[in-house]
Amino acid sequence: MDHEASAVPVPPWRTPRKTTEARRPLSQDLVVEAGLRVLDADGFEALSMRRVAQELGTGPASLYAHVTGKDELLELIYDRVIGEIELPEPDPDRWLEQLRQVAVDTFTVLAAHSDIAKVSLANIPTGPNSLRMAEGALAIMIKGGVPPQIASWMVDRLGLYVAADAYEGSLHLARQRTSGQDIGDYMDGIFGQLAVFYRSLPADRFPMIVGHVDELMSGGGVERFEFGLDLLLSGLARFARPIPEV
């Protein structure tokens, strides 16, 4: 036995068949993970089937055995990201606070993973983790005394608001990435230019804009997100009724 030890070297014109190490088996999880890696590293616009395949050391065609297409891949990545959000056990006394926390957490997680928020704007998310989120938010509200009809619509509206804001923020990130600048320099540049532009407008046609440049430019992304979120939530609170006897 052990012919291998004294084996004659393979002739060089015999192209080595096992290029890396046998055949690495792919799987949907591996594809999704690679996609998420590309997304976090290089952003949404860089997430192409070719790039994901490259990340896995293969060609684009290989992915289609595990994923029906790019759309499905995006939905899978999205659901995976949503899975990172923790849901509290509903407490009727703190329902508003809990709902707010879930919204903020969702915003944070979506913003952390580049532009994936776009996916939830483009689809009605039906992955297991998205359903978990919807169920959790519904439970917090309904157990807090919000009428089911209101709570149902609120899930929709909150999801839209959170995703839209995260998406908008990610687009700035993408531009900054393209520009190659430091994130701070980029932001200063954009806001500086915009402030100068506003101030340069004809004051007779745009008196409000010219007169309130400082207010228009003030506040960062998170501050503005929470401002809008609190508008929505304070509006919602008026609908809440005391819990009926259980």
Add this chain to the structure above:
Amino acid sequence: MDHEASAVPVPPWRTPRKTTEARRPLSQDLVVEAGLRVLDADGFEALSMRRVAQELGTGPASLYAHVTGKDELLELIYDRVIGEIELPEPDPDRWLEQLRQVAVDTFTVLAAHSDIAKVSLANIPTGPNSLRMAEGALAIMIKGGVPPQIASWMVDRLGLYVAADAYEGSLHLARQRTSGQDIGDYMDGIFGQLAVFYRSLPADRFPMIVGHVDELMSGGGVERFEFGLDLLLSGLARFARPIPEV
């Protein structure tokens, strides 16, 4: 005169130099108009430089003399669409009602022009008509007694909400267009499937969803839009202060 009437036919090997009718001069306006035509007819995903050029009977390279690229074309189309919205003369007594009307009108106009709302999510609109909108909304609020800082952020938040909802709606339109179905059939199909899907979920893990399918599915796009809008506006109203002596 009138040699034309009895003119000898041009020899066919003499390739006709004026193919259509001399050279039609292009212009930025013509390009933008053609782009809007494509958008309304075939949707966002069909709006390519090639397609717009085809609409003008030329090649894609010709457009770049009038537009720096696709991004600028989209912004120009967007601003043109925004120009369709009418702004009221601010009336301090009816500021909330006026603001609401502007938001609804904007939503309607954006939704009418397919997916153009996407552009305002991707950019901070700075076209003349977009500025006019911002100025108008600011004026309504500030003259209505809303503190300038709140009004400034509200312009941002309202724009985000309106654009996001219009964008989401347009994505359904795009799918319906792709599927080739009638709009009614498509909607019934989607909502029917979704309702069936929700009802098929395990009731122990998703009791709220399974128990409130009817509420989750109820209401059309406009109804939901106005629900969210009124949440935002009722939250805003709490900030309004009586106008100081003028």
Add this chain to the structure above:
DNA sequence: TTTTAAAGGCGAACGCCGTTCGTGTCAAGT
């Protein structure tokens, strides 16, 4: 009227993209 220079139309090509086809190869079941 002729010349000339600037402006702009446009065919062709580059390098991306998502997706499909056909072939090759491995590993598990017989």
Add this chain to the structure above:
DNA sequence: ACTTGACACGAACGGCGTTCGCCTTTAAAA
């Protein structure tokens, strides 16, 4: 040991935005 079915993957298709370079047209200059 052989068969077979799943799947990896190179190559190619048709689309995209954009650029290059040539050529026509036009309007001002001579």
